Amino acid sequence: MTKPLLVVSLIVLFGSALVACGGQTKPESSPTEVPLPSMSATASETPTIGASSPTLAPSPTATFTPTPSPTPVPTPLPVPEGVISIMLLGGDRLPGQVDWRTDTMIYVRIDPASKVVGMLSIPRDLWVHIPGYGDNRLNTADYLGESTGYPGGGPALLNETLLHNLGIGYDHYIRVNFEGFKRVIDILGGIEVDVECAVELWGADPDNPGGWKQIGYVSAGIQHLDGQTALRYAQCRYNTPVFDRDRRQQKVLFAVRDRVMELGIPGLLPRALELLVTMRDMVQSDLSPSGITSLAQLVPEVPPSNVNRANIDLSMAPQWTTPEGAWVLLPDREKIAPVIMGMLDPPAEKVNLLKQEGARIVLRNGTPRQGWARQIADRLELRGFQIIEFAPADRTDYAETLMISYADKPYTVQNLQAYLEVKDENVRHEPGGSSEMDVLVILGDDFHTICPS
Numbered sequence: 001m002t003k004p005l006l007v008v009s010l011i012v013l014f015g016s017a018l019v020a021c022g023g024q025t026k027p028e029s030s031p032t033e034v035p036l037p038s039m040s041a042t043a044s045e046t047p048t049i050g051a052s053s054p055t056l057a058p059s060p061t062a063t064f065t066p067t068p069s070p071t072p073v074p075t076p077l078p079v080p081e082g083v084i085s086i087m088l089l090g091g092d093r094l095p096g097q098v099d100w101r102t103d104t105m106i107y108v109r110i111d112p113a114s115k116v117v118g119m120l121s122i123p124r125d126l127w128v129h130i131p132g133y134g135d136n137r138l139n140t141a142d143y144l145g146e147s148t149g150y151p152g153g154g155p156a157l158l159n160e161t162l163l164h165n166l167g168i169g170y171d172h173y174i175r176v177n178f179e180g181f182k183r184v185i186d187i188l189g190g191i192e193v194d195v196e197c198a199v200e201l202w203g204a205d206p207d208n209p210g211g212w213k214q215i216g217y218v219s220a221g222i223q224h225l226d227g228q229t230a231l232r233y234a235q236c237r238y239n240t241p242v243f244d245r246d247r248r249q250q251k252v253l254f255a256v257r258d259r260v261m262e263l264g265i266p267g268l269l270p271r272a273l274e275l276l277v278t279m280r281d282m283v284q285s286d287l288s289p290s291g292i293t294s295l296a297q298l299v300p301e302v303p304p305s306n307v308n309r310a311n312i313d314l315s316m317a318p319q320w321t322t323p324e325g326a327w328v329l330l331p332d333r334e335k336i337a338p339v340i341m342g343m344l345d346p347p348a349e350k351v352n353l354l355k356q357e358g359a360r361i362v363l364r365n366g367t368p369r370q371g372w373a374r375q376i377a378d379r380l381e382l383r384g385f386q387i388i389e390f391a392p393a394d395r396t397d398y399a400e401t402l403m404i405s406y407a408d409k410p411y412t413v414q415n416l417q418a419y420l421e422v423k424d425e426n427v428r429h430e431p432g433g434s435s436e437m438d439v440l441v442i443l444g445d446d447f448h449t450i451c452p453s
Contacts, residue, residue, distance in 0.1 A: 077167040077340055084110045084295070085168075086287075087158070089142060089175040102142040102158070104249060107170065109343045110295065115302050118343025119253075121246035121311040127320065127328035128165040130157065137328060138165075142175075155286070165331060168340055172287050180282020182227030184256075187271050187278065188263065190226045191255040193233065194378050195219065196449045199248070201232040220449065222371040222378075230255075246311040254304070261300060305351045305384040310339050351384030359412035359438040363390040366398030366442045376420075376443060383419065385412070388437065398444035403427045407438035420447055 079085065090104030105122040124139035133144050138161065144150070145157025152159075155173040163169045185191055201216035218225070218233050225233060234252040236245065260268070268275075287295075316336045317329035346352075361380070365373035373390035381387055401422045405413050408431070416439065417427055434440070 075167060076163060076169065077337060079109075080111065080344060082111065082113055083344065084112070084172070085170040086110070087155070087170040087173045089155070089158075089173055090181070091139075091142065091175070091177060100143055101137075101139040102154075102175075103139050105138065105158075106249070106253075107162075107168065110298070111344050112294075112298055114306075114344070114346060115298070116306045116308070116344050116346060117302050118308045118345075119250060119310070120340065120343060121250065122162075123246070123312055123317060123329055125327070125329045126165075126312070126317060126331050127322070128161055128331065130161050131164050132157075137326075166333060166336060166340070172285065172291070174283065174285040174287070176283045178231055180278055182231050183278045183282065184275065185225070185227035185230050187274050188256070188259050190224050191230055191252070191259045192222055192224050193230070193251055193255045194375050195221060195223045195233075199233060199236065201229070201236055203232070221369065222375050225255075250309050254307075257299070304382045305347055308343055308345060310343065312336055312339070347384065353411050354384040354386070354415065357409045357412050359386060359407065359409040360388045360436075361385055361412070361416070361439045361441065362437040363387055364393035364440065364442045365391070366393035366396060366402075367445050368396045372443055376447075380416075380419070383415075385416065393442050398442055400426055400446045401444040402440075402442040404433070404440040405429045405438070406431065406434040406440070409438050412439060416441065 086108045088104070088106040088108060089102050091100050091102040101124070103124045105124065107120045107122055109118040111117070122138065124137065126138040127135060128138050128141075129135050130141050130144060132150075133141075136144075138158075141158040141161045142154035144154070145152070146154035150157045155175070158173075159169050195218055198220045199218045200214050201218065202212050203215040205211040205213040216229065216232060218229065230252055234245070234249045263271075285292075312329075312331070314329075316339065317331045320328055320330045322328060363373045363377050363380075365371075373392065377387040377390040401420050403413065403417060403420075403422050403426065405428065413427065416422070420441065420443075
């Protein structure tokens with residue numbers, strides 16, 4: 001039973017890629033879609049991909065006729081020896097569906113030797129040259145490869161497209177649709193997400209064809225989300241910055257990871273069969289059983305501070321409107337390349353110095369906000385701080401954050417003060433005042449999350 005659970009863990013940890021907000025419709029403020037080419041094809045079964053992969057749903061086939069490439073192909077970016085790369089693909093494809101887009105693409109590099117993982121969210125709206133098919137949004141490559149019988153299918157064409165435009169490729173892929181994502185979250189009993197900024201959830205308005213309406217709301221704080229709400233939280237782009245969705249998707253992935261780690265083998269055992277059935281129907285991957293086992297065993301060994309998360313933003317892909325009026329992003333290879341090359345950078349020197357000091361930090365919530373201590377504790381741990389305890393303070397009316405240092409841990413105190421923006425006069429030094437902790441932080445009302453606008 002151990003191997004199936006490792007399979008479940010890996011696919012759940014890394015395979016819950018998500019789709020774009022709203023399913024089949026978009027708010028009026030969303031980018032104009034580029035029509036997909038029409039295909040005259042006959043459905044046929046594609047081969048099983050990889051020894052551990054479920055059989056793909058029937059896909060239309062067509063004659064593949066390459067066209068000349070109009071842009072120079074960049075030199076492939078170097079990849080360190082032993083590094084594994086995986087592409088997480090999320091889309092709205094259902095069994096038998098012949099028209100879909102891959103609206104979530106998260107490129108993952110894993111270095112088993114150094115226990116470092118890099119995650120890069122790649123925008124669906126990148127305007128790229130798809131070899132053999134001309135210029136289009138990146139999120140059409142998987143569909144085009146699958147629907148026209150491209151050798152290796154959609155993942156192979158997407159791989160070639162990324163090599164052609166960004167100089168990166170991947171060794172393996174995991175592809176999941178939104179129904180599978182929702183089911184997995186619900187089978188796990190929901191997830192808890194650190195929601196930094198409240199988000200309105202919007203969906204199609206059944207009373208107004210083509211229109212949208214607010215269908216939910218996720219408040220700031222540590223929130224318990226079921227599958228449907230987690231999907232909507234990670235999907236929606238309406239009334240939010242274009243790249244905020246990428247940040248939320250990565251937060252949801254980590255929340256799934258945390259839930260699997262929390263359940264462990266005893267908690268996953270009763271859910272194993274249902275998870276495996278769901279993933280058989282909703283998840284496709286070319287990872288072999290041994291590859292899945294190796295990666296699943298590695299996941300618990302990677303601390304949160306060893307995960308580098310990044311996205312391609314407007315500074316690397318400026319906005320552009322096509323002659324047909326479609327809103328897209330133009331990738332700048334020279335600006336994107338350093339981000340890719342830095343995906344597996346070792347933990348920052350700050351993290352290593354914090355680890356060397358080993359300061360034991362206790363966090364107290366001195367505000368009326370429920371769960372604030374836990375929420376800030378999670379963020380501090382991602383930055384390499386060691387939080388040994390968090391709980392409410394003696395009262396909830398602290399106007400300003402206080403720090404009390406009981407030990408000689410100057411680097412920790414300095415960085416804590418900078419992150420929490422604690423005033424100099426609110427940092428106190430009481431050497432030897434406690435044997436149970438090195439630093440006490442009482443959160444006050446003056447520390448607030450800065451939300452994107």
